[in-house]
Amino acid sequence: MTWSLLMLLLVAALIPASLWLVRRLQTLQPSRGPRVMEVVAQLPLGPRERVTAVRVGRQVLVLGVTAQQITLLAEAPEGSLELPQPSGPRQDFASVMQSVAGRFHPGRPR
Template sequence: MRPTAGQVQHQPVGQPAISTGSVLTQVSSVLAGIILLILACAWLAKRLGFVQKGQVRGLNDLTISASCKLGQRERVVIVDVEDARLVLGVTAQQITHLHTLPPKPPQEPPAPSAMTADFRQVLQTLIKRPGKP
């Protein structure tokens, strides 16, 4: 069909389907969501006890086995190292070596049970852990 004198035929102009601003918004919102998911997983792992308290990062041979608060900023800490147990006095300004104890005798690992614990048992042991409110 031919256009008449009063009609003009329009051809579609090539426009991008998605604007650059909306793509940038989508990418940044997905990135923020991923970062929030990582932070939530880290908080959950710490809350459920998957991260050991007293374990110094990077040094698997150094653990804090006991701690006793003496004042607002003073405490006595027992630190287990490879060949000894150190009793340390810790204040806001310094750490003082108080005594050296012999190392703990190595504990035998518990014998693996024939049956693996089901989810209900694992959840109950996590809930009933000592030291949790």
């Protein structure tokens, strides 16, 4: 009876340990040297449409991406396209909603 209880506890302890190990191994990626291709920027245009800038070697490709196809919109040498940087902090959802609610209910405090 004691032997079976010890085996049961051992199996119960091995389940979370093996799950942790699998999760840990999935995050490790082998080093493959320098990246040849990387996504530089993305601009969503709709639920499944976006414009994406991809750096391939020393070229920057501007691609139109939809659910059905990918279209080359422009091609330029690296450094010739100025990609916009985020300008200032983004507002959180609550402050945006308060400002919108203030327009519809002018008597309420914000």
